[in-house]
Amino acid sequence: MKTPQIPLDAPYSASQRAWLSGFFAGMHTRMIQTTDSASADVRILDILYGSQTGNAEAVANDAAAIAKTHGLKPVVRSMDEISVADLAAMEHLLLITSTYGEGEMPDNAQLLWESAQADTAPTLPKLHYSVLALGDTSYDLFCQAGKDWDNRLHQLGATRVYERTDCDVDFEEPAHVWLSAVIPQMADGAATTIVSADTSTNDKPQYHRKNPFPAKMLANRWVTSPDSSKETRHYEISIAGSGLTYEAGDALCVVPTNCPDLVAELLAAIGCQGDEEEPVNGELMPLREALRTQFEIKNPSKELLEEIAKRSGDQELNGLLSAGSKDQLSDYLWGRDTLDLLLQFPQMEFSAAEFISLLKPLQHRAYSISSSSKAYPDTVHLTVASVRYDSHNRQHKGVCSTFLADLVTSDTEVRCFFTPNKVFRVPEDNSLPMIMVGPGTGIAPFRAFLQERQCRQATGKNWLFFGDRNAATDFLYQDELAEMQASGLLTRLDLAFSRDQAEKIYVQDKMLDNAAELFAWLEAGGYFFVCGDAYRMAKDVDKALHEVIAQQGKLSAEQAAEYVNHLKKTKRYVRDVY
Secondary structure, three states: OOOOOOOOOOOOOHHHHHHHHHHHHHHHHHHHHHHHHHHOOOOEEEEEEEOOOOHHHHHHHHHHHHHHHOOOEEEEEEHHHOOHHHHHHOOEEEEEEEOEOOOEOOHHHHHHHHHHHOOOOOOOOOOEEEEEEEOOOOOOOOOHHHHHHHHHHHHOOOEEOOOOEEEOOOOHHHHHHHHHHHHHHHHOOOOOOOOOOOOOOOOOOOOEOOEOEEEEEEEEEEOOOOOOOOOEEEEEEEOOOOOOOOOOOOEEEEEOOOOHHHHHHHHHHHOOOOOOEEEEOOEEEEHHHHHHHOEEOOOOOHHHHHHHHHHHOOHHHHHHHHHOOHHHHHHHHOOOOHHHHHHHOOOOOOOHHHHHHOOEEOOOEEEEEOOOOOOOOOEEEEEEEOOEEEEOOEEEEOHHHHHHHHHOOOOOOEEEEEEOOOOOOOOOOOOOOEEEEOOHHHHHHHHHHHHHHHHHOOOOOEEEEEEEOOHHHHOOOHHHHHHHHHHOOOOEEEEEEOOOOOOOOOHHHHHHHOHHHHHHHHHOOOEEEEEEOOOOHHHHHHHHHHHHHHHHHOOOHHHHHHHHHHHHHOOOEEEEEO
16 A cells, blocks of 8 residues: 655645554554564563443553563553554553443444454454453343454464453453463463562542442532423532542442332232342342342342243243343333333242342443532532433333432432543543534533633633523523523533424534534644433433534535544544444
């Protein structure tokens, strides 16, 4: 392939700028690798991660720490920091990736995956690798991203030195087993010196996923009107005395407890009393308490679903499971939870031991933080929509959203910890423009971003696209946003209240209406952030962004895609979607 000849004094097009940036970034990376390889006899272990919420990145950093104790030289990078050519130059690789949504790659792995999938992808005969996949068995395509990478690397001629490990939501133990096995194999045959591990824990917080901080709720107030079709609340949670810190863009993970009323109904449905003592995590616990604090009891696990089908003998449910149709099964389960299924087949009974053996552990829920620690160092703010709906002749409630809304009092502990999102950050350069698209509760991190910029006294322009159903009832933080506009902090506010007129208007429509100015902000070095619904809104916004760039930049669809990919690679187009 010939290198494009671009005169150095020419005014570059958007696509040329994108190509040049990628070319010189790749050259820089290869120069570093060459220098490192030539200057040291130590074996380099490349560690790549694809992460949506930070778990894969955390495991990658743990892998680096262990690799050092085996005399290896770990190089940890996000997948969006390298090209497929960089991948071809590697010899020893640990690839750690989560799976996002229904079997999709995390955002920061997508571009590399597309390059690796292409017919033009280079072969990898020198590469020795192993894959750790993080996932959730409640999804049909469990750990699919890790499986796809494992298969593709093998297809490209790489050598698998250790079988892939697939981890469920409790990933720490299997990940540790994988690391303990694979890293010595990666070091095997190398001229390495074993060094002792750094036992310093000064940089590690005392409170984390396995040891949440017992915080206190300071505020719980509605930010939607009582007349709204939604119930969205603002929470303020104290972290005073915890030693914990956070950045705008991070998430707070809350460990809920289940609704006592739902526990009581489940006990009645399975024919148990609730005082049956069962071993849970190495200690005996009454079944009632175990169901309230330890297990996921709302959404049925695959194992529970299969057992209900088997015991009930229901032809419809058994047919759906045996047919393997994900869409049809999803339609059947829509609006149903575990209790609905048990009530549907009242002849079934379970012993306490049988029932809990079919349940998954109760997991934390992650919420985008809606405050800046510079403004609120001892508290964390959340903006959460309470999930409540009627289905199958009962009221259903979201586990964590209504735990916060209904069950937390001044005496209740809110067990929580932070998940950093090192990419979803306010630009370091305070002069650069910032465009934020956050309808509904997607406004949360952008409230934090604006507070952050105010505390920094940043001069960069700020533009927020916000929308919801009705302005009169669903205009979250209306007074605060008005003050930010009046002070000049919020340069532009474009609103899309979908149900205030006959034809629905959404945030992506507002983007297209203001295409010229939006493109001008991007051309001035602006950052583009999206937060909210992944399955519809984020895809519609992405499509609109491509249209804006193609139209205003006078680019083809392919050139617009190159422009967008350049924004992603330079961390100027970042999403926090769920």
